[in-house]
Amino acid sequence: MDITSYAAVSGIRVDVTGRSESGITAAPSQVKERPGSQPTQEAVKLAAKLRARVSDEERILVFADVAERNGGAVSAWEVAQAMAQSCPGQVLLIDADVANPTLHKRCKVPLKPGFADMVRRGRPETLAIHMADSLAVMPAGTDYDLSSLLSSAELATVLAALKKQYRWIVVAAPPALEGAQAGLIASRGDEIVLIVTAGKSSRRELLAAKRELDGLRAPVVGVAIYRG
Secondary structure (H helix, E strand, C coil): CCCCCCCCCCCCCECCCCEECCCCECCCEEECCCCCCCCCHHHHHHHHHHHHHCCCCCCEEEEEECCCCCCHHHHHHHHHHHHHHHCCCCEEEEECCCCCCCHHHHHCCCCCCCHHHHHHHCCCCHHHCEEECCEEEECCCCCCCCHHHHCCHHHHHHHHHHHHHCCEEEEEECCCCCCHHHHHHHCCCCEEEEEEECCCCCHHHHHHHHHHHHHCCCCEEEEEEECC
16 A cells, blocks of 8 residues: 555545645545455555554544455555554454455465354354454455444444453445445444545545535545556
């Protein structure tokens, strides 16, 4: 992941060229997937910036593509790896994109049980969490329709229990514009980073995603450009 810069988007409308509507340079992060299992220095820098923003109570970081699936999961994976380097065993990566899971393959862990199964049961279980080097990983799990559960107590109960076990929780969410389920997952985060894809995502999509999450009072704090 090649992150050359990072910018908060609170109060500024950022497009994929790195400029706000007022013409002020906003310089969102630039993300590029790189082969290998180690995070890049840019991922380490972004992880440090996010850690610096978050209080002891706000420890759930969510990465979500704006529309199409591209760099959200990759970004979450690399930032989680970077965090785990400084606090091994204390970072949990969750693949919450139940319909299109990918992180179990990247981390070489079983697909299920996982996130969806834990939400349905209303509690986390050790069988759903695997260690990939120094990073704890919860795969997506069984492909359930979780829409009716995400706004209920089950998800909140699972995340509250996990926050007691891990210093940081990094979530790869479905694309923000995919529907209600995506927004509900993202809104459970303490800090949300939206991922736009160079040459594909439009400024209109980015602003629509931001409005969607604002409507759920979801704390969008930054934008990254993915160059796959």
